[in-house]
Amino acid sequence: MGSAAGALPLPVLGSRVAVRKRVDYENSQEGGLVRRAQSGDEAAFREIVERYQSKVFSIIHGIVRQRNDVEDIAQQVFSKVYFSIRNFDFRSSLITWIYKITVNECFDYLRKKKVRKLVYESDLSEDEARRVENTEPAVNRQAPVDQNLARRDYVVKLLMRVSEEERTLLMLKEVEGRSVEELAMMTGMNENTIKVKLFRARQKLVKAAQRLDRNPVAG
Amino acid sequence: MHQVILDRLEEYLAGTPGSREFTAHLESCPACRTEVSGMQELSNALGVLRAGEEVTPPAGFYARVAERVEQQRPRSFASLFWLDPVFGRRVAFASLMTLAVLGSYLISRETDYSAGPTNPATVMAEQAPAQDPDVMLATLASYEP
Numbered sequence: 001m002g003s004a005a006g007a008l009p010l011p012v013l014g015s016r017v018a019v020r021k022r023v024d025y026e027n028s029q030e031g032g033l034v035r036r037a038q039s040g041d042e043a044a045f046r047e048i049v050e051r052y053q054s055k056v057f058s059i060i061h062g063i064v065r066q067r068n069d070v071e072d073i074a075q076q077v078f079s080k081v082y083f084s085i086r087n088f089d090f091r092s093s094l095i096t097w098i099y100k101i102t103v104n105e106c107f108d109y110l111r112k113k114k115v116r117k118l119v120y121e122s123d124l125s126e127d128e129a130r131r132v133e134n135t136e137p138a139v140n141r142q143a144p145v146d147q148n149l150a151r152r153d154y155v156v157k158l159l160m161r162v163s164e165e166e167r168t169l170l171m172l173k174e175v176e177g178r179s180v181e182e183l184a185m186m187t188g189m190n191e192n193t194i195k196v197k198l199f200r201a202r203q204k205l206v207k208a209a210q211r212l213d214r215n216p217v218a219g
Numbered sequence: 220m221h222q223v224i225l226d227r228l229e230e231y232l233a234g235t236p237g238s239r240e241f242t243a244h245l246e247s248c249p250a251c252r253t254e255v256s257g258m259q260e261l262s263n264a265l266g267v268l269r270a271g272e273e274v275t276p277p278a279g280f281y282a283r284v285a286e287r288v289e290q291q292r293p294r295s296f297a298s299l300f301w302l303d304p305v306f307g308r309r310v311a312f313a314s315l316m317t318l319a320v321l322g323s324y325l326i327s328r329e330t331d332y333s334a335g336p337t338n339p340a341t342v343m344a345e346q347a348p349a350q351d352p353d354v355m356l357a358t359l360a361s362y363e364p
Contacts, residue, residue: 046281053276062270071277078284079291151267158261173229174265180229195229199220206257 026090034094037085045085049078052095056102062175063106065152073109077102096186099176100168107167110156154212161208166201173198224251231255232262 025031036044056077060070080101088097159167172178172186180198184191220228223244231237237245245252 042285049281049284053280054273057274057276058270058272061272061274062268070274071280071283074276074280075284075287079287082284082288083291148267151264155264155267158264170265171268173233174262175268177233179233195225198229199225202258202261203254205261206254209257209261 025093030094031090034085034088034090038088045082048081048085048094052098053078055095056098059099059102060106063103063156064109065149069109073102073105077105080105091188093186096168096172099172100164103168103171104164107156107160111160157212158205158208162201162204166197166204169194169197170201170205220251220254221248224248224255228255228258232259 026035033044033047037048053074056074057070060073060077061067064070064073077098081098084101088094159170162170169183169187172183173180178186180191180194183189183194187194189197221244223240227235227237227241231241236242245255
């Protein structure tokens with residue numbers, strides 16, 4: 001974060017947050033569970049799944065809103081957790097790590113879905129494509145019905161334009177309602193770094209929103 | 220954005236009322252006001268991704284995760300033979316057949332060679348360059364570096 005600190009004035013914070021002693025997560029009860037899972041203990045992995053499955057389902061449902069696909073994405077999340085748990089380095093908490101995997105899986109899913117939609121549209125004949133084009137404004141006129149869905153799509157498009165790390169931080173802050181202090185604890189970064197990263201992510205979002213508003217088709 | 224705003228931005232966006240200094244600066248600085256307003260708008264918009272309801276995983280979820288893990292587990296080359304003996308036998312049979320075909324081909328090629336001179340002196344005499352001085356001179360004269 002050296003370069004970021006050089007480019008942007010760091011927020012001046014009180015002495016209470018100057019240097020935070022990191023919680024010894026590795027030696028906590030959950031740290032022990034992770035170490036067991038890392039050594040191939042299936043029971044430990046099962047405990048991790050059972051402990052966090054509800055949380056993962058809720059996160060996915062919040063982002064994707066497609067009930068039919070929620071379980072499939074959740075399975076993929078825990079499969080990734082299984083295969084990557086050996087790389088978990090205790091720099092963040094387990095839930096932060098799982099949260100990041102979950103958010104990435106959701107955005108991968110939405111990206112693939114968008115590509116599939118484009119492929120489907122490219123398969124249409126000219127007449128069919130024209131018909132679809134002509135029906136779209138009519139659908140938009142029913143905006144109040146789908147307003148929430150449209151807002152969600154808009155937010156998803158914006159979040160696709162920031163980095164994975166920025167997306168996770170923004171989601172934890174704005175969607176999960178975590179404070180900067182909690183984010184610092186969860187990620188192992190200091191509060192100044194979190195504030196700078198969030199500020200930069202917000203700047204990118206504002207710019208992306210301006211671009212998207214000017215040229216909605218590009219999204 | 221000015222430092223006074225940057226310091227308290229996250230608290231402000233989270234709903235904590237800004238300090239007197241913060242509010243005063245925001246009122247007097249149009250650039251900061253515009254930027255904070257844009258960020259505030261997007262901060263509210265992100266709320267749409269909040270999970271509205273608790274989603275309970277369906278029964279048997281762990282079993283299906285375990286199944287997917289098994290499907291995605293990378294298999295070693297050797298495990299192909301262990302896990303599927305029929306496939307292993309087919310590979311072994313195909314290898315033996317290839318060896319047999321290759322072997323018979325090589326043997327038939329060897330018998331095709333006609334019996335040449337067996338005396339080394341004869342072979343050397345046949346392969347030796349011409350000893351005629353005229354031929355040698357002609358060769359040297361036609362040599363172009």
